[in-house]
Amino acid sequence: MSATKMGSITVGEALAYILSHFAPLPPEPTPLAEADGRVLAEDVTSDIDIPPFANSAMDGYAVRAADTQGATRAAPRPLRVIGNVAAGYVAGATVGPGEAVRIMTGAPLPDGADAVIRFEETSEGDALHAGAAHAGNRPPEGAKAAWRDVAGGHAASGVTEVQLYAGVQPWDNVRHAGEDVRRGQVVLARGTVIRPFEVALLAAVGRPQVLTHRRPRVAILSTGDELVDVDQPVGPGQIRNSNSYGLAAQVRAAGGVPILLGIARDNLEELTARVAEGLAQAPDLFVTSAGVSVGDYDIVKDVLDREGTMHFWQVRMKPGKPLAFGVVRGVPLLGLPGNPVSSLVSMEQFGRPAILKMLGRLHLARPVVTVRALEAIPNKSGREHYIRAVVTRNANGEYEARSTGEQGSGILTSLTGANAMLIVEETRTLVQPGETVRAIMLDWPEQVF
Ligand code: AMP
Ligand code: MG
Numbered sequence: 001m002s003a004t005k006m007g008s009i010t011v012g013e014a015l016a017y018i019l020s021h022f023a024p025l026p027p028e029p030t031p032l033a034e035a036d037g038r039v040l041a042e043d044v045t046s047d048i049d050i051p052p053f054a055n056s057a058m059d060g061y062a063v064r065a066a067d068t069q070g071a072t073r074a075a076p077r078p079l080r081v082i083g084n085v086a087a088g089y090v091a092g093a094t095v096g097p098g099e100a101v102r103i104m105t106g107a108p109l110p111d112g113a114d115a116v117i118r119f120e121e122t123s124e125g126d127a128l129h130a131g132a133a134h135a136g137n138r139p140p141e142g143a144k145a146a147w148r149d150v151a152g153g154h155a156a157s158g159v160t161e162v163q164l165y166a167g168v169q170p171w172d173n174v175r176h177a178g179e180d181v182r183r184g185q186v187v188l189a190r191g192t193v194i195r196p197f198e199v200a201l202l203a204a205v206g207r208p209q210v211l212t213h214r215r216p217r218v219a220i221l222s223t224g225d226e227l228v229d230v231d232q233p234v235g236p237g238q239i240r241n242s243n244s245y246g247l248a249a250q251v252r253a254a255g256g257v258p259i260l261l262g263i264a265r266d267n268l269e270e271l272t273a274r275v276a277e278g279l280a281q282a283p284d285l286f287v288t289s290a291g292v293s294v295g296d297y298d299i300v301k302d303v304l305d306r307e308g309t310m311h312f313w314q315v316r317m318k319p320g321k322p323l324a325f326g327v328v329r330g331v332p333l334l335g336l337p338g339n340p341v342s343s344l345v346s347m348e349q350f351g352r353p354a355i356l357k358m359l360g361r362l363h364l365a366r367p368v369v370t371v372r373a374l375e376a377i378p379n380k381s382g383r384e385h386y387i388r389a390v391v392t393r394n395a396n397g398e399y400e401a402r403s404t405g406e407q408g409s410g411i412l413t414s415l416t417g418a419n420a421m422l423i424v425e426e427t428r429t430l431v432q433p434g435e436t437v438r439a440i441m442l443d444w445p446e447q448v449f
Contacts, residue, residue, distance in 0.1 A: 290338025
């Protein structure tokens with residue numbers, strides 16, 4: 001039932017093997033308000049042209065462009081105003097030669113008109129320039145009746161005349177029907193990550209719900225006789241369980257749903273029972289913390305080996321050497337090391353891409369940039385060393401990096417201030433100040449970029 005392998009492998013080898021066990025989760029109908037952060041599992045088409053009708057891009061007058069030719073401030077051209085139309089209404093009147101309809105942004109272009117001239121280029125703009133409050137946003141008193149007239153489809157009355165101070169070309173300040181989106185057009189393809197911008201477009205094309213890949217459920221079980229929960233007093237020999245909470249936050253940040261299973265003690269019976277309880281919650285990924293090393297009480301290995309098909313690896317990375325991966329009753333299980341930094345960095349390198357793949361994401365890796373080291377960085381480990389670092393930009397716009405200090409696998413504060421991890425290859429024993437090194441960007445802080 002089990003295949004145990006205690007091999008020494010690279011990060012890339014471990015990741016490729018782990019990812020081969022995951023696929024995008026089945027699509028499900030998703031309410032639009034919950035769709036952001038998820039990935040489209042269908043091609044989305046529009047049920048209408050957007051905009052659905054030709055409309056005004058400005059507050060002004062709908063005119064016939066030919067009537068406006070040659071108009072200047074010195075030689076204004078008068079037009080008869082036959083009505084008003086606001087967004088949400090349809091002008092009932094047709095604009096004939098020598099006529100204009102007062103029009104607001106978003107209102108349908110009236111029949112007969114082929115352009116819009118802005119208030120600022122008409123006598124109505126004089127009031128704006130004179131500083132009259134809101135003069136451009138409201139119809140003059142007398143125009144209110146005309147607004148209703150036109151909106152209701154009647155012949156216009158009220159405002160009588162406007163002077164044009166400039167000419168316009170046909171279709172100036174007019175938004176054409178379908179200029180953004182054509183009816184039937186695929187506006188968002190399957191595989192697209194839904195951000196706020198995509199949410200807005202989905203609403204515009206009439207999709208109250210869309211098919212997206214289900215969010216992965218990730219069970220998290222910490223193990224260790226020394227652990228107490230965050231709200232408990234810390235007795236002799238005890239430490240707080242920080243891994244469960246950090247891992248849960250990583251799951252959420254990647255788009256998954258964490259299932260916190262608490263702490264299991266280091267004995268076979270309890271651990272076996274807690275794993276079974278976790279599996280009963282139907283996770284898509286099971287994550288354990290600690291107990292996969294070579295100490296006396298590292299029994300997670302034994303339980304996993306008995307319960308499923310497991311590989312135990314020495315991954316050539318630092319922090320994080322011991323790693324278990326396998327399948328327990330059909331569920332992929334990632335056995336992380338216990339040291340806080342090792343645990344979180346291993347989750348970052350192996351758990352996060354697995355979650356992204358289940359979400360349907362096509363790109364699983366963080367952005368990597370080349371940076372200049374501001375200090376010497378030794379790597380005597382013979383493993384790929386992930387130096388927790390702060391990447392900044394200098395006056396020339398070049399990326400520079402400084403480590404966050406002490407880099408031990410128990411130094412949680414080496415991660416808290418970091419926005420990047422520098423990758424020092426296993427064969428590279430020293431990065432000299434001024435040399436370049438690749439940086440995995442964990443975050444792009446606004447004050448830097
Ligand atoms: P282990 O992998 O069980 O040998 O644990 C390695 C180190 O990680 C030990 O110092 C543990 O006390 C510590 N550790 C294990 N589990 C956790 C946890 N959930 N939170 C914080 N530290 C832990
Ligand atoms: Mg332990």
